[in-house]
Amino acid sequence: MMIKEVTVRNISLGLGIPKICIPVTGITEKEIFSQTEEALDAGADLIEWRADWFEDAGDHHQVCHVLRHMRTQLADIPLLFTYRTVKEGGRGTADLSEYESLIKRAVCSGSADLADIELFSGDETVNSLVALSREHNVRTVISSHDFEKTPESEELLKRFEKMKELGADLCKLAVMPQNEKDVFRLMETAAEFTSSNHLPCIAISMSEKGAITRIAGETFGSVITFASASRASAPGQISAPKLRDLLIHLHETL
Secondary structure, three states, rough: OOOEEEEEEOOOOOOOEEEEEEOOOOOOHHHHHHHHHHHOOOOOEEEEEEHHHHOOOOOOOHHHHHHHHHHHOOOOOOEEEOEEEEHHOOOEEEOHHHHHHHHHEEEEEEEOOOOEEEHHHHHHHHHHHHHHHHHHEEEEEEEEEEOOOOOOHHHHHHHHHHHHOOOOOOOEEEEEOHHHHHHHHHHHHHHHHHHHOOOOOOEEEOOOOHHHHHHHHHOOOOOOOEOOOOOOOOOOEHHHHHHHOOOOOOOOHH
């Protein structure tokens, strides 16, 4: 499957085996920095900082301080900044204005390589954040999450297409399956989107039912898979070392 490669520091998303991203969900600075070290030791290709877990997420100076420290820790490992709101399954309670302001500070910090932007924060907000990200050479992951169900295939494709229209570098859908058919529908829709648009995606079917989507992304255009170091941040995450073995084994058979 030929898709556009997205290069971030030392990795090419869309080339070869899906890259392993480990989320950091510490509440305090000490926990954040400790989890970052654990993620590096576990062999992460990139790190996601889930700033919605941070106890001082409302203090932009503290957020930038943590980003600078993480940037030093990570050296040349890419850093994805995410503030996941409650409506998307996270812990973030910021209103839209605060949300936009926080993402802008992260983008302008010089420490983040990628920024997660929630699709349903609205076209105006998404357009503004995408434009700013481009100015600062920060890649964008426009995302949509549903922790209750898997929408119909038409809706899944519509969301992917909307993310592309809004200028996403990476289009992310994470949904909850009710059965195996939901899992395969997501994979089929992702394959349809990536093959016709040549744009990389991140497609995750959560829980144990959807574990195959964390392993087989190379077959349907999903270029990042999320794993755990010592704790899972979403249902169905696999430990990074185990996941890497599975990814390599599948790659060698393709």
